[in-house]
Amino acid sequence: MAGEGTAQLEDEWSFVRKLAGRLRQENAILIFATLVAAFALIEGIPTGIVFWIWAIALVVALIRPPLVERVVVSSQAAPAPVDPEALLRTVFTGLSALDMPVLIIDREASVLMQNAAAEKAFGGFPIGAHISSKLRSPGLLDMVRETMTTNTPNQIEHSERLPSERVYIVRIAPIDLQRAEVEAGTFFLLSFRDISELRHIDRMRSDFVANASHELRTPLASLRGFIETIQGPAKSDPKAQQRFLGIMFDQTTRMSRLVDDLLSLSRLESKSHIAPDQKVDLVPLLGHVRDSLLPLAGDLDVTINLHVPAGKAEVMGDRDELVQVFENLIENACKYGQEGKSVEVSLLNEPDQAVSVVISDKGPGIPAEHVPRLTERFYRVNVEDSRSKKGTGLGLAIVKHILTRHRARLIVKSEVGKGTDFTVRF
Known part of the structure; x- marks a missing residue:
């Protein structure tokens, strides 16, 4: 019972405190009511009327919304202008x-x-x-x-x-x-x-299919024609058959090279994101490539001069793929720079500098407008000249893909009439 009485007393005091707080918020109304009541008493107005003035003021003060709510409502009612x-x-x-x-x-x-x-x-x-x-x-x-x-x-x-x-x-x-x-x-x-790059890739894909089809169609048409000739008019002519069979062999060899290069490109693309993790010494590798190309250079009356520093020049790479890169570049220099009679192969391995290999010829050079497109598939500066030298049009594309996998760059500098430099920079 004592506990219930204490709780009731606390509730009553809480109500009184809230009421006092509300009255303090509304003191302006109460002050005004007090002044009116005082003026009424001075003028001799009956006490009952004064009481009712005070009562009305008290009711108004209690039923008005709290001051904080009025401030919030007023602040929301007039938003700031928007810029x-x-x-x-x-x-x-x-x-x-x-x-x-x-x-x-x-x-x-x-x-x-x-x-x-x-x-x-x-x-x-x-x-x-x-x-x-x-x-x-x-x-x-x-x-x-x-x-x-x-x-x-x-x-x-x-x-x-x-x-x-x-x-x-x-x-x-x-x-x-x-x-x-x-x-x-x-x-x-x-x-x-x-979407420029996407359009470029689409165009390259379309060109690749068209060029590959054309490159295969030409030797196939030649083979079919010679086979029909051997089966018909040259059926009893051993000399003609021998000559036609030689041409047919050259055409099948050309198709074989083309298929091999296409397979090489496909294989390189599938692992282009995997960097080699073995060390390769470029000094003996370049010596091996030079020796393997000496018979070709002799047939073309071209001299291959190799310049390498003493000691090792190691890079991270795949030996077979790097052999393919330098065989391709040096062979191209011998074939297309044949007029210059010599090809210079220089290995640069300076301290604090990137290892580089420069292949230079003194041939006719390459016009500037062709240089940016040399590594595109089937792109040729001179179609007839390339085919006469048994090129597939894929050699430099293979070189670019191999060097991309090796995190290396191919830099081409050429001047018409003075020759061309191909630089491989690791």
């Missing part, structure tokens, strides 16, 4: 670090913001300028106008020719700032996804 550009800057902060070109434009197609990638790709748009100041593609501009009319996202494939050929998927979409103060469709995001 649309400030909102855009907040949105754009997360986009500015992208490596994809991004623009924010308004309903007039004027550029409001651009990231660093857009400045690099297009040279930078003057802020406030129309996008047509840099992008003049009719299809792209029509897409922008359509999106601004319908307020729906859209995209198109767009090509840039200068300063270099690039292909983009351009997408435009309205920005929803989710603020009642900013009308939907006021601002638009224009993004450019670069």
